[in-house]
Amino acid sequence: MEARALVETTSQSSLEPFQPLDPRAIKLWRVAEQIAVAVFMLPSLIGVLISSYWQPKAAVLMIAGWGFLTSLWLWHSLWQPPRRYQAWGYRIDDRVLETRSGRIFQTTRLLPLNRLQHVDLQQGPLERMYGLARLELHTAGTQNASLTIPGLAHEEAVRLRDYLVALGDTDAN
Amino acid sequence: MQTEKPFSAQPTAPLLEGRLHPLTLVLGLITSLRSLIIPAIPILLFGNKFRWGGIGLFGLLLIGTAVTLLIRYFSFSYRIQGRELVTREGLIERKERHIPLDQIHEIRIEQNLLQRVFDVVEAVIETAGAEGAEAKLSVLSRTEAERLREAVAARSAAKKAASSEFPARPETNEREVIRKLGIRDLVVHGLTSNHLLSALAILGAIWAFADDVLPNSIYERMGKFLKVTAGEMFRQGLRAALLALAVGLAGVMIVGLIVSVIGSVVKFFNYTLTRQGDELHRSYGLLTRRASSLPRHRIQVLKVEEGMIRRWFGLATLRADISGSQKEDSDDNKGRDVLLPIAWRDELDALLAVFFPKLAGDGSEWKKVSPLAIRRGAKAGIIILGIITIVVIATTKSWWGLGLGLLAPLVYWLNVKSYHIFGYSLGSQYFRTRQGLLGRAMHIVPIEKSQVIVVRQSPFDRRLNLATLSVDTAGQSYTGGSPSISNLPLDEALQVARTLAGEASRAGTNF
Structure with a gap:
């Protein structure tokens, strides 16, 4: 009814610390990126070798270029995931889920839990290998309609999902 | 009944x-x-x-x-x-x-x-x-x-x-009749629309039609005529040529104005916005009559749009989105994109009170963004100005291009002006953002309609510790994207976002 001062409604001190993702996420992201490196760079190596055969003069340059790109990408696949992991965090209370992510573009997303339409728990083959899963939280929104938390331990993802779904049930009553 | x-x-x-x-x-x-x-x-x-x-x-x-x-x-x-x-x-x-x-x-x-x-x-x-x-x-x-x-x-x-x-x-x-648009309103609407575009469209249509219908000999004759007159004009000198160009442009403008006035009248003839309890009802149209009714509690976002030309005349357009509204290409032609095509600024408060009865008593004040926005905007503007200057000097090969540098204070002044306009207000029921300098826009989101709230920091933002806050809603087809506000100090943005999310989580869900 009356105007409420900002400071009163958010008591900063009561905020829980951010939860990290499962550390296995680092491995998962590394392997996923390395697979991408293999998928793109191996066929291009064949291309490089064939064209080196036709253009022997440029062969050294081409192979060196290929090697440089590949090692740069491989280095990135090792270097980036721990940082991405560092940047990721989420916290949840009985009202709001807050996530933060991104290093270059740092993004904080807040989802009022009663806006949740449905929750998807997803597990790709790689994620299964590492016992991980990701949660996709869908709202009725438009541009930021869904929010994904990757790299959760599977049990943790299941627990979170059940918690969120249970919250939704009590809401309906 | x-x-x-x-x-x-x-x-x-x-x-x-x-x-x-x-x-x-x-x-x-x-x-x-x-x-x-x-x-x-x-x-x-x-x-x-x-x-x-x-x-x-x-x-x-x-x-x-x-x-x-x-x-x-x-x-x-x-x-x-x-x-x-x-x-x-x-x-x-x-x-x-x-x-x-x-x-x-x-x-x-x-x-x-x-x-x-x-x-x-x-x-x-x-x-x-x-x-x-x-x-x-x-x-x-x-x-x-x-x-x-x-x-x-x-x-x-x-x-x-x-x-x-x-x-x-x-x-x-x-x-209850909220607003009825008379011929005068519609003429004003047409005159303040983007009429140059419609003029070009109509010229294009005439051209295409002529292309289909007219025999080729007419083309040849017209070409000859144009060539002869153009040649004559150049002989008479630059002044005549410029005059002809000006007359031509004025002609296009006038045709455009007439076309858009006719368009407005045909589309929105007898526009009537009424309210019956919670239900808003609008009906309009000269040839095809259209009517639609929507419950006002379903409004997710309302936008008060003051385009550049309309603002000069103290006019605004109201747009609203209900959840899941999907924009179709033909919607603009059918007038479906506006809640009220044209409104005078001094009646806005009364109108908004109809759509959001609790807005007046919401008791929130406008807050400005960080003053760093001025420096930042001016810097960006002056860099762009610098690039233009260099291009001008390089193409004209004369140092007169440096005169553009005189515009730098203007760039700074514009940024000071916009600093005083950009802002947000967070009340107990509504979140509002305001932006724009020549053309302005205000978005109003009932807090209970807000979905995911995002605070984003680009690398440039990080250097100044600023952030952009945006509020997602269930419908954004006609109001143009999430209501958002840039250049907020990070802490403030996070605090506003948490307050919004907390309030939203307390309100019941309904679309």
């Missing part, structure tokens, strides 16, 4: 039951004939060999259409039963669709010229979920459509009265 409230209905007795109007058949056939007539002409006139084949083909097509229409007419029925609108269609494969009445967000009623002759309408029912229309009833008699609309509105009002947000009012059944 109003029958008993469907709220308390036993699901056994249908409240309203109906079929399509028998004219469905006739009008459907006329429409398909009309679409066939143009391809038919050349075949009938010139196709000696294929004439009979062609006629046969068209006959088959027509018979096919007629059969489909017959099946549709005899198999389609609808009823309101309990809390649902039920449509049933199909002969071999029966399809029954149940649409809960409180899921219906908007009912649109359209009546083109042909349908007006027979006093029948096309009714389109929209819900949040479906892409596009949930159900299309084409065609119904006008009274039937009106009954349907009222049944849905009564249900919605009953629902609303049960919840606390808008207390039930005694005058629920009275229709």
